[in-house]
Amino acid sequence: MLLLLALVGMGFGIGPAGRPYVFPALSTFPAMPLPPHPITIEGVALGRRLFYDPILSADGTLACASCHHQQHAFAASVRFDTGVSGVLQPRNTLPLFNLAWAGSMFWDGRAATIEEQVFHPVRNATEMNLPWTQVAQRLNGDQQYRAAFRQVFGNRLVDSTMVANVVGQFLRTLLSYRTLYDRVIQGLDTFDKDQRMGYELANDMTRGDCLHCHPIDDNPLGTTFLFSNNGLDAAPAAFADKGRGAVTGRAADNGKFKIPSLRNLAYTAPYMHDGRFATLADVIDFYSEGVKPSPTIDNKMEFVHMGGAHLSATEKRQIMAFLLTMSDTAFVTDPAHGAPQPW
Numbered sequence: 001m002l003l004l005l006a007l008v009g010m011g012f013g014i015g016p017a018g019r020p021y022v023f024p025a026l027s028t029f030p031a032m033p034l035p036p037h038p039i040t041i042e043g044v045a046l047g048r049r050l051f052y053d054p055i056l057s058a059d060g061t062l063a064c065a066s067c068h069h070q071q072h073a074f075a076a077s078v079r080f081d082t083g084v085s086g087v088l089q090p091r092n093t094l095p096l097f098n099l100a101w102a103g104s105m106f107w108d109g110r111a112a113t114i115e116e117q118v119f120h121p122v123r124n125a126t127e128m129n130l131p132w133t134q135v136a137q138r139l140n141g142d143q144q145y146r147a148a149f150r151q152v153f154g155n156r157l158v159d160s161t162m163v164a165n166v167v168g169q170f171l172r173t174l175l176s177y178r179t180l181y182d183r184v185i186q187g188l189d190t191f192d193k194d195q196r197m198g199y200e201l202a203n204d205m206t207r208g209d210c211l212h213c214h215p216i217d218d219n220p221l222g223t224t225f226l227f228s229n230n231g232l233d234a235a236p237a238a239f240a241d242k243g244r245g246a247v248t249g250r251a252a253d254n255g256k257f258k259i260p261s262l263r264n265l266a267y268t269a270p271y272m273h274d275g276r277f278a279t280l281a282d283v284i285d286f287y288s289e290g291v292k293p294s295p296t297i298d299n300k301m302e303f304v305h306m307g308g309a310h311l312s313a314t315e316k317r318q319i320m321a322f323l324l325t326m327s328d329t330a331f332v333t334d335p336a337h338g339a340p341q342p343w
């Protein structure tokens with residue numbers, strides 16, 4: 001009872017009209033980690049509205065969706081996005097899907113949870129630049145938002161925790177699980193020859209060697225979500241952005257970034273934390289012949305001593321064919337994730 005009161009006090013209470021949101025069954029995925037608060041149809045709908053509404057930015061020009069575009073799996077098509085102040089973001093915009101399984105948020109993991117992450121872009125001076133007290137004032141002054149928040153949390157003044165809670169609820173519904181690859185691992189479809197060969201190469205430690213960091217056989221998430229230095233640069237360039245090291249303060253973490261998923265690559269170019277590769281072919285060329293040693297390089301980069309895996313043109317084509325089977329057209333066109341109708 002005390003715990004329940006505490007949760008309600010933190011803005012995590014279920015509202016009078018909250019109907020549970022039902023997630024799809026994901027039989028091949030690990031169990032989905034859930035937050036301590038309920039996820040409701042009303043909460044998700046409200047979070048979706050806020051995600052697409054520039055009301056969360058200082059000058060009312062920028063929404064979450066201004067940088068995170070559904071047709072790009074909620075990533076961006078530019079190398080660096082621009083915030084309200086016209087300042088370029090220092091890193092490439094991350095796609096948004098299957099976030100519940102990630103141990104932490106951002107390329108460097110500096111936010112521990114999805115809900116905590118939501119606090120960052122709003123108050124960040126170079127992103128949306130709005131103090132949370134003003135966010136709360138704006139939303140409390142808006143009849144429609146007041147009513148929608150009441151449906152989720154009961155009759156309370158809107159606060160930042162409630163905003164983070166509902167935007168987080170929406171983010172948790174962004175699930176990518178409807179690809180050719182998913183159908184194949186469920187035995188419902190088959191790869192063609194190139195796709196099958198590419199799958200085997202990616203899974204083969206002695207050839208493509210992608211599996212340690214981007215598992216695909218026993219884990220359909222396409223990443224371990226660990227932090228790693230995959231050899232993009234030699235020192236000192238490898239540490240120009242310290243990545244995980246700037247968060248932990250440990251030199252051993254310098255130059256490490258969160259391993260991204262192999263899903264939806266057809267939509268998320270450019271690639272890497274600094275968007276340095278414009279095409280997937282560039283990425284495969286890098287793993288084949290562009291890998292550079294540095295003091296923190298991941299020892300699971302098996303071919304660093306020879307600068308990469310040295311794949312043949314055929315092998316590169318096959319790996320590309322396989323990677324594209326993990327792109328999810330249903331996800332990037334799902335109307336449930338798009339901009340909502342006006343009130």
Ligand code: HEC
Nearest residue numbers: 063064067081082083089091092093094105106107121127
């Ligand atoms: C100005 C562009 C911009 C805006 C506006 C923006 N984002 Fe982002 N978002 C980014 C960038 C860039 C990153 C990667 C930053 C990093 O990792 O250092 C990111 C990362 C994230 C992540 C982490 C994903 C992961 O896999 O770790 C989430 C979640 C996210 N944004 C959600 C949001 C939400 C919710 C909003 C609105 C409240 C928002 N973003 C507004 C550019 C933006």
Ligand code: HEC
Nearest residue numbers: 208209210213228230257259260271272273287298300301
């Ligand atoms: C030792 C771990 C490791 C191995 C092995 C590895 N990767 Fe990566 N991969 C990473 C990390 C870390 C990043 C992000 C690096 C960064 O941005 O600084 C990444 C990024 C990527 C990206 C960019 C994704 C995006 O959204 O920007 C693609 C594509 C990719 N890897 C494909 C592959 C393929 C294909 C293989 C096998 C040929 C492979 N990786 C092997 C760790 C690894």
